[in-house]
Amino acid sequence: xxxxxxxxxxxxxxxxxxxxxxxQSKHKYRLGKEWIENSLEGKxxxxxxxxxxxxxxxxxxxxxxxxxxxxxxxxxVASRLREVILxxxxxxxxxxLECCIQLWDPQHKKxxxxxxxxxxxxxxxxxxxxYLSYRERLRELGLFSLEKRRLQGDLIAVxxxxxxxYKEAGGQLFTRAxxxxxxxxxxxxxGYKLKSGxxxxxxxxxxxxxxxxxxxxxxxRDVVDAPSLGVFKARLDEALSNLV
Numbered sequence: 756x757x758x759x760x761x762x763x764x765x766x767x768x769x770x771x772x773x774x775x776x777x778x779q780s781k782h783k784y785r786l787g788k789e790w791i792e793n794s795l796e797g798k799x800x801x802x803x804x805x806x807x808x809x810x811x812x813x814x815x816x817x818x819x820x821x822x823x824x825x826x827x828x829x830x831x832v833a834s835r836l837r838e839v840i841l842x843x844x845x846x847x848x849x850x851x852l853e854c855c856i857q858l859w860d861p862q863h864k865k866x867x868x869x870x871x872x873x874x875x876x877x878x879x880x881x882x883x884x885x886y887l888s889y890r891e892r893l894r895e896l897g898l899f900s901l902e903k904r905r906l907q908g909d910l911i912a913v914x915x916x917x918x919x920x921y922k923e924a925g926g927q928l929f930t931r932a933x934x935x936x937x938x939x940x941x942x943x944x945x946g947y948k949l950k951s952g953x954x955x956x957x958x959x960x961x962x963x964x965x966x967x968x969x970x971x972x973x974x975x976r977d978v979v980d981a982p983s984l985g986v987f988k989a990r991l992d993e994a995l996s997n998l999v
Contacts, residue, residue: 757787810859814866821851835882945976
């Protein structure tokens with residue numbers, strides 16, 4: 756890194772550089788002649804992660820920031836009409852709950868609830884839906900829960916890697932499952948199933964390339980066989996809307 760900086764005529768602020776160890780080595784590193792301090796957590800790409808790749812802190816920070824903005828909107832806007840509240844929520848609050856979410860997708864129930872509670876508070880602000888449950892309000896408004904939106908984003912990314920703009924890179928990320936079992940002339944399932952890798956660590960199971968396989972393999976055939984990304988999104992929305 757130090758040689759690259761010299762070659763490109765840039766300088767690192769070495770006082771702000773730290774080492775985050777993801778193993779037990781605890782090696783010491785330096786930039787040039789200066790040793791770099793070790794850290795138990797790191798921040799980058801607008802996210803915070805610790806040495807165990809635990810994203811709970813990031814989920815809490817995202818939920819707190821979104822809650823503050825939601826509270827500001829509630830105090831500043833008198834109207835409670837859906838035509839007013841929903842655009843404000845979509846523009847100013849939800850982006851903080853989903854920024855770089857592919858990197859820090861929450862897996863623990865408490866983390867999922869922290870994020871979901873922010874959207875629940877936003878839905879309670881709407882006039883005329885006071886007697887509906889959270890799920891019923893989302894259905895009335897044609898919205899998905901944040902958990903389902905994350906799944907939607909993952910599946911759209913898989914389609915891009917397998918059949919869309921990122922198809923060349925997809926061959927290195929995913930492996931298609933081979934199956935000779937048929938019903939008549941049709942392959943069981945959606946006909947475009949992926950093979951899950953063998954992983955021993957729980958943290959590895961949460962990575963994008965592992966967590967999406969099960970959900971992708973459950974999609975109906977007409978969804979994965981969509982001829983374009985636009986058609987896939989429309990069919991995917993319909994399939995996800997039938998999920999509880």
